[in-house]
Amino acid sequence: MPKPQRETQYSESLPLKPEADYVMLQRWPQDGDDWIHPDDRGMAAGMIPSDRIFRRELQEDGYYELTYGPRKIRVRPVMCEDAPKPVFEIGQFVKLKMAFESDRTETGRIFAIRYSQYHDAPQYYLIRGNMKSRTPYLADALELFTPEGKLRELDESEKWTTPPPEGGQ
Template sequence: MPDCGVYLHWPAEGESWIHPEDVATVRQLIPSRRVLRRLHWDGRYYQLQYGRHRMRVRPTLWTRVEGVDLEVGEQVELLSKMGKNDAGIYRIAEIAFLPQVQQVVYYLQRGDLRMNHPFRREDLRPLHVRHRLRSDFYKFEPPGFDRSADIELLDVGDLEADDER
């Protein structure tokens, strides 16, 4: 975690899978093609995020979506792509999943003007690079040291300290 996914259909459990304080938010965002970010598990609920919206839900069937590294509200540069796009700095208004083609698309806005054309990830460049460390990603073992095989021991005889004379 974190990972991303969508609820394309309302789960069969009614509202019992939603934290009671988050029912209104969940009803507003689910079901849809919006790509939600699952942040963590507290032992009973997953905490989900979509832009400024946060909600808690119990484990239910959702469609996992791979390769989403941008977030709603994040500023990005729209690349020109040889004049195909109106290049500039935009904010991500929505991240959606197209199940027919198994693809994630991004809808952008500048100020109050929202663009209706979806863009692919290749059309966007994030303005800020976020570095995330993953625990247990790097596993370094200290090199082994077998003294008997690597070093020939030197016999120095009996050693005496200077203060014993």
């Protein structure tokens, strides 16, 4: 059952805006396409309906912005299905946690995130080399890829200080 529509709350000192949520549009609404911003109708026709998981965020002009990787579609409030929040984003480089029978690390870039009814979770599709994978992966099978010797953005480490030279202060 869809969540009731959230109202935007404002205060004079601190304007508050609802946080982003994640939705799917698995059916085309019956009321035509007036709910889509006129400049975005062509792109929406190729992406909706589908099992893609969109990030939805309310904009100041009253439209919701649906983001799917680099693509953004502006829509008026319309019935959407809630979707679980993805762990990874389109464009991120990931590696497979278990690459069987291989000494090398299997890595790829996420090009699609789609909802799996069977797993009730997002599934990630990768580009490896020049090939788009047809195999979907769950978040448990992936981790962010970082080249050796570099920290991931989200890693935290203690500040390292240079040890004092031997025999001196």
